[in-house]
Structure formats: C-alpha cells, structure tokens
Amino acid sequence: MLEEVKTSYHSREEQLTKTIRSYRKRIQGLSNTYQQLLIAYRLQCEQILALPEHALEAGPPEGHFSPAGAELRGETERELHRLREDKARLESQLKLAREQMAVLTESSQRRMFCDRIPRFAHT
Numbered sequence: 415m416l417e418e419v420k421t422s423y424h425s426r427e428e429q430l431t432k433t434i435r436s437y438r439k440r441i442q443g444l445s446n447t448y449q450q451l452l453i454a455y456r457l458q459c460e461q462i463l464a465l466p467e468h469a470l471e472a473g474p475p476e477g478h479f480s481p482a483g484a485e486l487r488g489e490t491e492r493e494l495h496r497l498r499e500d501k502a503r504l505e506s507q508l509k510l511a512r513e514q515m516a517v518l519t520e521s522s523q524r525r526m527f528c529d530r531i532p533r534f535a536h537t
Contacts, residue, residue: 452476463505475502 459472476498 452479455479472505475505478502 456476462470462472
C-alpha cells in the first residue's frame with residue numbers, strides 16, 4: 415500500500431509540474447504580447463504627436479495600461495512603470511505648452527493684423 419501511495423504521489427507531482435510549466439509559458443507569452451502591444455501603442459502615439467497639426471487625440475498615456483498591483487511586478491517592471499509615469503507627466507506638460515504656444519501665436523497674429531489697420535485720428 416505504501417508503494418501505491420508513493421506512485422500516486424509521484425504521478426500527481428509530475429502532473430502539477432507539467433501544469434506549472436504550461437502556465438509559466440502562457441504567462442510569458444501573455445507578457446510578451448502585452449509588451450508588444452505597449453510598444454505598438456507608444457509608436458502610434460508618437461506618430462500622431464509628430465503630425466504638424468495633430469487634430470487627433472493620442473489617447474491615454476502608457477502608464478494607464480499598467481497593472482495596478484506593484485507587488486505582482488519585478489524590479490524591472492517597477493522601473494518601467496516609473497519611467498512610463500514620468501513620460502506621461504512630460505507628455506501632459508508638452509501638450510499644455512503646445513496649447514499655450516497656440517494661444518500666444520494666435521494673439522500675436524491678431525496684434526499684427528490690428529497694427530496693419532490704419533487708425534484715424536479724431537480731431
């Protein structure tokens with residue numbers, strides 16, 4: 415009977431080991447696909463932002479798509495997440511600066527136009 419228990423235990427242990435390997439491969443595949451999607455998203459956002467008159471919204475920053483649980487990530491993932499947050503902050507600052515630049519450009523063009531219009535002196 416002891417041999418049967420050992421055999422059953424060993425068989426179950428092999429089953430669990432195969433299942434763990436299978437899950438690890440799946441998780442690694444999903445992680446790779448996730449990273450590829452983030453890269454494609456980043457490239458698409460950069461292409462949209464590179465357009466001279468980008469009327470399209472580039473979408474939320476990459477950091478928006480990161481998993482919430484920091485404990486689920488390794489050191490490299492935490493560093494990537496921090497860099498993505500920094501990038502998102504810089505992108506929002508750039509967007510704000512572009513909007514301010516557009517307002518300033520528009521107001522200076524108005525002033526130039528108004529300066530060209532002759533003013534009549536009231537006598």
